[in-house]
Amino acid sequence: MDLYEYQAKELFGRHGIPVPAGRTAATPAEAREIAAGLGAPVVIKAQVKTGGRGKAGGIRPAAGPVAAEAEADRVIGMDIKGHIARRVLVEAATVPFEEYYAAFLVDRAEGGFLAMVSSQGGMEIEELAATDPDALVKLPIDPVTGVDADTAKLLAAKAGLPEQAAPVLEKLWRVLVAEDALLVEVNPLICTTDQRIVALDGKVTLDDNAAFRHGWDDYGERTDSLEDRARAKGLNYVKLDGTVGVIGNGAGLVMSTLDVVAGAGAGPANFLDIGGGASAQVMADGLEIILADPDVRSVLVNVFGGITACDAVANGIVTALELLGERGHRRPIVVRLDGNNAEVGRRILSDARHPAVRQVATMDGAAEMAARLAAGA
Structure with a gap:
């Protein structure tokens, strides 16, 4: 089961991973109200289970509440690769100093887990792997030992991420294990101008076979499809x-x-x-x-x-x-x-x-x- 970005970030927040402040809106009026409560420039982000939102115009900056309402009106109902944006995430705008890529996933071919980390975030991972494969660090993860502090520091160092990114990598691994996920991905994981590490985006795929342990019915969008x-x-x-x-x-x-x-x-x-x-x-x-x-x-x-x-x-x-x-x-x-x-x-x-x-x-x-x-x- 793929989660929407806002749902992935809710999981991140529970595990102590920093994410921008924000809430979802189903109408432009709700977007205006949320933006007013945040009291800062915001970003309006279409909530669809597919990539390419930015290129399709589904991620739009807004300087304040009035602009947030107008941009939400443009995005809600947008068709992005066959997925209709029925709600948006209204999120405090966060300016990155650097952008990274980080993911943990089940490696079916090898029967284990795999970490993928890069100092070049913000672009599609397939494009990065094709154009600059050396920029993507891949490290098999032992299912027994997992990712501890030392492994996280090793990953950060090999990929060229700052030292303060290591604790966030360790927590992303905990999300994969604790939530019975098949994939946990952040692109981009950013370092802000004041040296904070923040998950600016989030993609999580949960293992449907573990639903009985978590009560995941709440993650389903009730579309009556x-x-x-x-x-x-x-x-x-x-x-x-x-x-x-x-x-x-x-x-x-x-x-x-x-x-x-x-x-x-x-x-x-x-x-x-x-x-x-x-x-x-x-x-x-x-x-x-x-x-x-x-x-x-x-x-x-x-x-x-x-x-x-x-x-x-x-x-x-x-x-x-x-x-x-x-x-x-x-x-x-x-x-x-x-x-x-x-x-x-x-x-x-x-x-x-x-x-x-x-x-x-x-x-x-x-x-x-x-x-x-x-x-x-």
Whole structure:
């Protein structure tokens, strides 16, 4: 789970890492009020989970409350690489004397942790690594010993950071460990004119598998998106940009189905894996989510029964269509059932005689029919 900048900085503050004073605003009027309370020039920063905010105009200085309101009005609602800025961080402007880069992350390739530190901050790390790889210090971190004061001093010295940066590096490591993070990154980490080390930005990725230890539901933005609604139902759903809704049991089968749909000349509208032991209720929940997507023109249900019994899938389809009522008649649903209890499942669908449901015996045939129906053929 990626955090917004303001959420990352809240974590930093809890671990004693200096950050600029600031609060988030959802309206220009709130931005003006926050700027007035800070009593200093501020920066208006779009809160989106992507990079390139500055180049897109999502980070704007404001000399005072009136300017803060005007700049927030420009930024709120801005589309930055497909991410809509629904709120801004209003933060006291901090002038850097020097800018650095610091990150700790899980190194999956080596099965451990990695520190990356540079005296050249403020630019994208990929660009830095390509143009001046020697400027980026990389140090594997022993999971047992971690980053103590001596290791932090070594990192700072090797990267050319001032000595006072070492305690901040040590605390950034503590954020990674204590918060079960996969990535903790500050770009830029700055030294001010009065020699203070401050995290001017923050990027944190948390390990979803550790959510039960932290109660991370508070980090979710309540946008009522299809992804949010699917997550609330425990579904593995990703929205795509096509017109054929796809449901399958097992990530491998769903990925294959996406390929087959594309091969039939249509674009899949989503990835939805109902899992290996899905119940009728899970099937009904999945179908409800997909039919709530206005981009979907047809639905392909592709299930190979193993742990998941095809009769449970068929009952789920029938149940979902009963609950949806008229909404369930608006788009055709192509169903391919094979494997465990497939004959029973097909009979359940045939007996239901729902006008939206078409049954096809093969995956290729089902994909071709779903593609034709999505195209209006």
